[in-house]
Amino acid sequence: MSNGKSLKLWTVNVISFILFVILCSTGLINWLVLPRGYEARGNFWVSLRHFFIVVHEWAGLIFIVLIAIHIVLHWPYIKSNFKKYGIMK
Ligand code: HEM
Numbered sequence: 223m224s225n226g227k228s229l230k231l232w233t234v235n236v237i238s239f240i241l242f243v244i245l246c247s248t249g250l251i252n253w254l255v256l257p258r259g260y261e262a263r264g265n266f267w268v269s270l271r272h273f274f275i276v277v278h279e280w281a282g283l284i285f286i287v288l289i290a291i292h293i294v295l296h297w298p299y300i301k302s303n304f305k306k307y308g309i310m311k
Contacts, residue, residue: 227295231295231296234288234292241284252275252278257271
């Protein structure tokens with residue numbers, strides 16, 4: 223693998239991991255920790271919940287794009303395995 227491609231993959235992987243950690247924390251905190259609507263009666267916790275939802279959604283979208291780039295960068299390897307195991311000619 224060329225140096226340029228390795229660097230691209232490394233960068234994509236590190237950013238994906240950071241986004242995954244953000245997704246896990248914002249998703250789990252919203253689900254298990256923060257109070258929901260009426261319970262919190264429009265105070266700071268509701269604003270924080272809304273903020274986390276926006277962060278979660280954008281992190282999710284960027285994560286999906288990065289996973290697609292990850293697959294594209296690994297495509298020759300994936301194709302050769304498809305051939306090796308007889309899934310593709
Ligand atoms: C591609 C990755 C992901 C996408 C696109 C995504 C998207 C979403 C969306 C759209 C919601 C609903 C938010 C709303 O109320 O508007 C949600 C909720 C949630 N997500 Fe994710 N998510 C992703 C990854 C993850 C991961 C890795 C976790 C790991 C724990 C996670 C945990 C949760 C939880 C627990 C909720 C419910 C939060 C609540 O009860 O309000 N998500 N996600």
